[in-house]
Amino acid sequence: MKLKLSILFFIPFFVFFTTKLKAQNPKFHNFYYRLYTVEHGLSTSSIFSLFQDKKGDLWIGTIGGGINIYNGVSFKNISKENGLVGKSVYSIIQDRKGTMWIGTDKGVSKIEGKKITNYTTEQGLPDNIVWKIFEDHTGKIWAGTGKGLAVFDKNKFETFITKSNLDNLYISTIFEDSDNNMWFGTKTQGAFKIKGKNITQYSTINKLSNNWVFNINQDNYKNIFIGTSIGLNIIKDSVISIPYSSSFTCSSKLLSGKFIFSTYSGRINTLIENNSNLNVLYDTPEYNYRTCIVDKEGSIWIGTETGLIQIPPSPFINWNNAQNLTYNNVYAISKGFNPFELWIGCIKGSAYYFREKNVDLRFYNYPSIKIIEKKLKDEKKITPKKLKEIIKKNINSSTVYSIVKDNKNRTWFGTISGISIFNAIDRSFIHITNDTIEKKYNCIINKKLQNKGINYLTKDVNGNIWCGTQSGVNVFSDTTIIDNNTELKKLDNIPIYHIFQDNRRNIWFSTQQGLFYYNGKILTHLIQNKTFEEGQINSVIQDNKNNYWIATKEGVYFYNLKEVEKIDKSKGLISDNIYSLTTDKTSNYIFIGTNQGLDKLNLNTFYSSKKIEIRHYGKYEGFLGLDCNRNANYKDSIGRIWFGTVDGITMYNPELDKINTVKPITYITNILYNFQEFDWSQYSSGTDTITGLPIDLVLPYNINHITFQYSANSLTAPEKVRYKYMMQGVDDNWSPPMPKNEFDFPTLSPGKYTFKIKACNNDGLWNEVPTTFSFEISPPWYLTWYAIVSFVIIILILIFIYIKYREASLRRDKFRLEKTVKERTIEVVKQKEIVEQKNKDITDSINYAKNIQEAVLPTKEEITKHFPESFLLYKPRDIVSGDFYWISYRNNKTYFAIADCTGHGVPGAFMSMLGIAFLDEIIGIYDSISANNMLNQLRENVILSLRQTGKEGEAKDGMDISLIIFDNEKQEIEFAGANNPI
Helix, strand or coil: CHHHHHHHHHHHHHHHHCCCCCCCCHHHCCCCCEEECHHHCCCCCCEEEEEECCCCCEEEEECCCCEEEECCCCEEEECHHHCCCCCCEEEEEECCCCCEEEEECCEEEEEECCEEEEECHHHCCCCCCEEEEEECCCCCEEEEECCEEEEEECCEEEEECCCCCCCCCCEEEEEECCCCCEEEEECCCCEEEEECCEEEEECHHHCCCCCCEEEEEECCCCCEEEEECCCEEEECCCEEEECCCCCEEEEEECCCCCEEEEECCCEEEEECCCCCCEEEEEECCCCCEEEEEECCCCCEEEEECCEEEEECCCCEEEECHHHCCCCCCEEEEEECCCCCEEEEEECCCEEEEEECCCCCCCEEEECEHHHHHHHHHHCCCCCHHHHHHHHHHCECCCCEEEEEECCCCCEEEEECCEEEEEECCCCEEEEEECCHHHHHHCCEECCCCCCCCEEEEEECCCCCEEEEECCEEEEEECCEEECCCCCHHHHCCCCEEEEEECCCCCEEEEECCEEEEECCCCEEECCCCHHHHHCCEEEEEECCCCCEEEEECCEEEEECCCCEEEECHHHCCCCCCEEEEEECCCCCEEEEEECCEEEEEEHHHHHHHCCCCEEEECHHHCCCCCCEEEEEEEECCCCCEEEEECCEEEEECHHHCCCCCCCCCEEEEEEEECCECCCCHHHCCEECCCCCCEECEEECCCCCCEEEEEEECCCCCHHHCEEEEEEECCECCCCCCECCCEEEECCCCCEEEEEEEEEECCCCCECCCCEEEEEEECCCHHHCHHHHHHHHHHHHHHHHHHHHHHHHHHHHHHHHHHHHHHHHHHHHHHHHHHHHHHHHHHHHHHHHHHHHHHHHCCCHHHHHHHCCCCCCCCCCCCCCCCEEEEEEEECCEEEEEEEEECCCHHHHHHHHHHHHHHHHHHHHHCCCCCHHHHHHHHHHHHHHHCCCCCCCCCCCCCEEEEEEEEECCCCEEEEEEECCCC
């Protein structure tokens, strides 16, 4: 019977699901979504149940693949091999204690951290196939099975008996309303409400659309929604049935409070205000929806047979060829005739009339005359009458660059072939060009038109239409061209891309050759910088402070008629190539269209603090077209902004543009050693059952290469999540923001550490309290305190021993030294006595020699005898001297000499004795001799006595001498000197 019930339930799913396996292609839809499959980490793409836990992890129940847990970074699988009771997961909840309850095809699994406890029929379940797990307001756990209800009590399940038709039924869903009434959906008998002891049944008998109930929910107005296999039902006072051809597989509440209802046919629906009908919110007919939830950040998650779909919250809706906009390259958007209607100009597709609310005929095409003509010619169906009708009802070109409405409610289309003007009264066109070839199409040929290539059209305050062409400007009054004055003719031959009239009624021209403005009299070419003077200007707008913003290929320029400030990629723009500018309805923001998406600049912060605050919108934010076209934007009457892109039109709804205020929850997912999984149990006191991380981790010094893996549950745009980490003990500063979700610490020193991690969501909101993990790395034994103390004691002991050894050694050395000194002293004393004796002997000898020398020197009396008025100064340096003086008297002449002999002391004294002797000898031999001859004779005697030959290296002993001969009679002095001039 179990097998039979299972087969009956899955027939409508498997028969259809297995035939519609398609890959994701967001371009098929007007909204952005992500599709996750086995390629992204899912164990299987067949998904039956979804749940988001308190941490923010998404639990995904699959058919045959167990559970997948998605944290925004990766998928973790819990399968039967890991302890799960079954392979197919039909229901997932988390109770108020944080325990996870899983309903499977083989029973119930209770997951507490890493501990899994299983319950089957042996533990009280009426059947092992469990379709729904539910916790009521009292904390009681209910299980809806293929054979009735069970309630968990005292660590086991007990069958819940009502004594009604509900018993033993196939229970598909369970719900508790705001009045604490319990609701049970069945497969064959509809829904049951238990209020106290009363049981009420809702089935086809009392107007329920079908008896197979998939889900039950309640809104804030106490309306009960019951989704069945055929239609949606609303129960309040009575049953209101909204028939539908597909099963309503699930319901969930948006953050706004509005409910969404998923259908098996691939649609997310909402109820219109009076709950009378459905509005399709999202449609992906290539997928079949089984379940859906709305996460904490507002993303819608949808479980399908071919993968997991995420639809992030987005302010954008896109339309392209998938919604019958045949040609996606949109260059112009303008106001239609009624609210929620627009004119759209395309390349190749000519013009479309867009009715936002008309699902069946949203785009009505006005093709090019020439395209229709060619088609009819090919089909041989063209006639003059038919051609005339075509000309009247269609546009003259397949490419429309600009659209504007005049004061007569006519719509002007600027094309590459001229201007087409649509009259809403008779729904006809007239065409203006300067090309005579177009005359056959009944065009008005006006040679005043500067160029038939029309880039831009705009209406001034007087109702005139200004026309920017590929080679200048024209101004239309009604359909007549006003002759350009001399000033405007200066723009001839210059491509004009945009024309704007400011609050001062000046007309601004954005051209290929710079920026101009015209005050009605003078055309001024701005030369504030090189870009204004000669660069390509794509657009100019004015904000509510009357300042100007200029779009260029180098970024956006702010201009207040005095100063120019450039804002480009370096200041936060996604691209420098700016194609369009527009302010929002509040004038608080400027929307900047680029070739890489849309940027929103906050004017309030710009003016208040000069801060450049930019928010980017790309594919992940729902702006699917990305590449904006030049000046293809329009602001409608309710403040929505429409953008033309290379991939259709995109509508921005400011009411849906909400900042993601949900702060991410960070947690550490794993700790690796040397980049590998590691069993930390031997170094910890246990394992945290919630996080799976070790408790009180203390590592040895050689296990110090640690890698932390972490994640943040911000699922809206995981690729935009950024992390900051801090490792206290290494650096007390936070790291710069980075997308990396792991960080490696290769060589941690012994010490205590605390790793901290925090993250920001896609809108830059950081969680305030970081996730932390503390651990310790022990030092090696030789760096422990007791080892260090032991080392110090040992070193002190060694120092003490060394000191004592040195002291003993010094004492020994001192003794030996003293002994040696004593011996040497005795020897020195003996030597000293010998030397002193010898010195005494020598000194005595020298002193005696002194007596001899003094004896041969003339006495003072002898000198004063001949020179009464004289004195004698003779101070030898040594005991005996090498200096001498000599005096002699002969023949009434006085001979006087002073000499300095070579050498000092004894050697000099010997020379002085020779000198005195030789002088005495000379004066004794010669009675009369001149002074010079006397010295010459002295020289010869010295050379002879010393045996001097004049050879090199021979001693040069001798004396320096001065000799005076005084003739007492004549009173004359004769002088001669050797090396002593007078």
